[in-house]
Amino acid sequence: MKGDGMESIKSGKKIENVPEDFNPRRIKPVKREALLRIEKYAGEGACIAYENEKVIFVRYVIPGEEVRVNIYKETKDYAIGEPLEILKPSPERINPVCPYFGLCGGCDYQMLSYEKQIEVKKQLVLEAFRRIGQISLENITGIIKSPEVFNYRNTETFKVNSLKKLIGFFRKDTKFIVDISECALAMHGINKALKSVRKQSIFPPHNFKVRTTGDGDTVVNWILTEEYQDREVYETIRAAGKNIRFKISKDSFFQVNNSVIPLWLEKIISFLDPDGHERIFDLYSGIGLITLFVSYFARETIGVEIAQSAVTDAIENKISNAVQSNVNFICAPVEMKLQELGYADVIIIDPPRRGMDKETLQVLRTLRSKKIIYSSCRPPTMARDIKELSD
Structure with missing residues (x-):
């Protein structure tokens, strides 16, 4: 372990979870470092650590890890930090598939295996029902696992900064756009369309949405492109012995995981x-x-x-x-x-x-x-x- 301050870190007053009014964009910005021991998952993609009596929320970390953290938002009751260095990694930590993980704000748990992610989410659901619903559930049964862990999303809305030529997603708690070349969660048709938009002669003037279907029909909505149309799509869903073909207009919501x-x-x-x-x-x-x-x-x-x-x-x-x-x-x-x-x-x-x-x-x-x-x-x-x- 690097550093010599971890043994002096005290676990202060316990807090159950992120506050209901948790909105980091409205919290006063600060900048300071701290050495923390991560204690528990807290929902909203965050974990909890304690600095004396103060609760620190940190993303992209695992309970049991010791980390050097940049604290960038702070109130009188709690602070929010981001990991600068994992000093003592958890044995559960894996290398994320996506090179933008931890920068782009789209994913929370790629440092964990899919099986571990399911276990974490199950415990967070049980905790939410105990703490908020005041309902004690002994367990959750019949968990439906996604047949596809990556390349499953049929829709992505890309953020655009036309002046800086950025296309991607917001970094957590900010309006800063992380420029990406592809998304590991998006279906292949979406990533192909993103590459096409990047190559065209006119850079997109504002945000746009890409939607693709199981049959590979892909559209780009809200902007004009050289290769793709701005229109509805049709998706056929097969379930319970029935086949139903759905029209999905460009402004209509549809579940994102076809599998x-x-x-x-x-x-x-x-x-x-x-x-x-x-x-x-x-x-x-x-x-x-x-x-x-x-x-x-x-x-x-x-x-x-x-x-x-x-x-x-x-x-x-x-x-x-x-x-x-x-x-x-x-x-x-x-x-x-x-x-x-x-x-x-x-x-x-x-x-x-x-x-x-x-x-x-x-x-x-x-x-x-x-x-x-x-x-x-x-x-x-x-x-x-x-x-x-x-x-």
Whole structure:
């Protein structure tokens, strides 16, 4: 171990996790170094260390490691640092696949094997439910692993600085663009398009999105390019014995991991009664991905979505796939429409990262549906919402 100060570092007052209002961009910048021993994972891609009584959040490190850290943001309660040198690496540390890992803000755990990443995320989910949801879960079973660990993302939005000729992603906690030549998580069609955009005679004037499909159809949205069109794409999803072709307009949201989508849909369908008698609401339904699949296993299905472009896609997807089941889409805020819809046997929820608003939670409690199937990309808000529904 380099340095001679590690033995004097004290573990101060414990803190459970990152604060709910954690927003590093709003915190006063500082610059100082510290020698720290990393103690535990804390969510949001960070770990916790202690400097006397103060909590230090550090990314790209592993519990048990001893590190030299640059502390660049600080409040009276906590500080945020980045590793300058791993003085004592964990035996779990591996070399990341991506050369930009630790610079680009896109990934948090590439210093761990995929199996270890799953274990870490499982523990963070359990901790979120215990701490925020006040729900004690002994374990999480039935974890769905991604068939593809790299080159799985079907969509990337690239940040652009036209003056400095930068194309890439923001560094963590900043607006600084890390210039990249390819993304290890993106499907090959996206990386091919990125190279094409970089080579063309006119540098992109602003941010752009690249979307590709399992069949290799790739588009570049929001800018004009010499090789690619700025248009919608069509993606066929095969799950639960059904094939559905989805139109995805350039401003519509779609799940980013094609290899997981069928497994996720089949898990949702497995919670439905096999006799198909249930009335189902799909809240935050987007282009109808869940809605159309579960409609084959229900008496009636209603999708509610606020984005008009997504609802337009959903209706077109229903018609183009000749879906004969009783399925309808409503363009409205969930919190404004849910009360009018009456009772549902099953409510499927896949909200944005912020989770559900209080009005929606209040209505859900009055409906007293038999089943609520909740998908989330952010466990803390999921735990918070489930606590509200359970009280």
